[in-house]
Amino acid sequence: MDDINKKYPEGHFLGMWIGICMAIFSVFGISFSIITENPGFIGMGPALGVAIGVAIGQSIENKYKEEGRIRPLTKPEQKRKKNFVFIGIIILTLGVLFFIARFFL
Secondary structure, eight states: OOTTSOOEETTHHHHHHHHHHHHHHHHHHHHHHHHHTOGGGGGHHHHHHHHHHHHHHHHHHHHHHHTTOEEOOOHHHHHHHHHHHHHHHHHHHHHHHHHHHHHHO
16 A cells, blocks of 8 residues: 555544654753753643644644545554553552652651
8 A cells, every 4th residue: 555545543643743742842841951950841841742742743634634544443443542541540640649659658
């Protein structure tokens, strides 16, 4: 199948660009934090990366959807997505509990 007729799963470009922009802007956040000697600016990079990644990814996703090159997720892809969200929530909860136990107890 050539690239012109290739169909992508829904959310493909959104996730890809969020990851790319988070990686790029995290470097800027860390650099800005070092330059200003304020560690509070470390979180600025990933936040900007997510915002810009969503904008770029959604615009590409909309363009490809108009061309008919975005397909809905299949049942196994939907199940995998739900599993990853569930695992992510568990990891986030464990991280918050570890943080509370480490610094407040």
